[in-house]
Amino acid sequence: MTLRAAGLEHGYGDETTLEDVSLTVSPGEVVAIIGPSGVGKTTLLRLLALFEPPRAGSLEYDGTDVWGVSSQRRLACRRRIGMVFQEAGLFDASVRRNAEYGVHVRRSWGERLRREFADLVGLRNGNSVAMEALETVGLADKLEQHAGSLSGGEAQRVAFARALAYDPDFLLLDEPTSDLDPRNTAVIEDAVREAGDRDIGVAVATHDMNQARRIADRVAVILDDGITEAGETERIFERPEDERTRKFIDGELIY
Numbered sequence: 001m002t003l004r005a006a007g008l009e010h011g012y013g014d015e016t017t018l019e020d021v022s023l024t025v026s027p028g029e030v031v032a033i034i035g036p037s038g039v040g041k042t043t044l045l046r047l048l049a050l051f052e053p054p055r056a057g058s059l060e061y062d063g064t065d066v067w068g069v070s071s072q073r074r075l076a077c078r079r080r081i082g083m084v085f086q087e088a089g090l091f092d093a094s095v096r097r098n099a100e101y102g103v104h105v106r107r108s109w110g111e112r113l114r115r116e117f118a119d120l121v122g123l124r125n126g127n128s129v130a131m132e133a134l135e136t137v138g139l140a141d142k143l144e145q146h147a148g149s150l151s152g153g154e155a156q157r158v159a160f161a162r163a164l165a166y167d168p169d170f171l172l173l174d175e176p177t178s179d180l181d182p183r184n185t186a187v188i189e190d191a192v193r194e195a196g197d198r199d200i201g202v203a204v205a206t207h208d209m210n211q212a213r214r215i216a217d218r219v220a221v222i223l224d225d226g227i228t229e230a231g232e233t234e235r236i237f238e239r240p241e242d243e244r245t246r247k248f249i250d251g252e253l254i255y
């Protein structure tokens with residue numbers, strides 16, 4: 001499934017945060033969204049996750065104009081997305097229950113969809129999907145621990161596992177390693193690359209330029225109101241076309 005945003009505009013109150021933003025995420029592709037703090041990376045991810053309609057522009061999931069169809073069809077698109085927020089936002093429950101969330105959501109869909117899901121992931125017992133996701137992030141030993149007693153980094157990894165266990169077509173990640181030490185950052189980066197290998201499209205907002213270089217196939221640079229430039233990771237870092245991109249990457253002041 002391909003996600004295509006074109007000419008997005010959005011903001012809060014009288015302020016315009018994003019202007020004329022276009023971005024495509026293809027299956028299996030990891031796209032890093034980089035830019036200074038407050039420039040609108042989270043806002044863009046929220047739009048891609050269909051939390052709210054953009055003020056202008058269009059958003060297509062596999063050619064379906066998601067804000068031009070019925071709310072039911074839009075919900076079907078929304079169900080294909082896993083999102084990890086900056087704040088882990090875990091449920092007041094055990095690690096296991098959190099990771100199983102997606103499986104339970106799918107249970108509520110009824111027998112046919114549930115069977116499709118089980119076929120899709122090659123497992124009859126959906127709970128093992130959650131277990132597998134927790135193993136991926138190195139937390140299988142914390143199954144019965146209450147989410148409220150986890151460290152910040154552990155909570156962030158459970159949030160990632162929860163999104164992964166949902167078996168999404170897209171993963172939208174907002175600074176997914178901001179609370180993590182180098183070893184656990186590597187764990188998540190491996191999981192992101194694996195997700196790409198499984199044909200999941202990933203958009204990840206990050207402040208870590210080295211991380212963008214390590215995991216992204218393409219990079220979109222947001223400066224000021226919109227995407228200044230986007231392209232293959234190596235090209236963006238080695239030969240940026242926009243002078244402000246070069247300055248931003250080099251850590252120079254751009255405003």
Ligand SMILES: Nc1ncnc2c1ncn2[C@@H]1O[C@H](COP(=O)(O)OP(=O)(O)OP(=O)(O)O)[C@@H](O)[C@H]1O
Nearest residue numbers: 012013017035036037038039040041042043044205
């Ligand atoms: N709910 C809201 N109401 C009003 N203003 C908001 C709201 N959410 C975000 N903003 C503003 O929109 C702008 C973009 O915020 P956003 O969180 O998208 O930026 P960001 O690039 O993700 O920042 P950071 O890198 O610091 O996480 C900021 O100026 C922020 O204050």
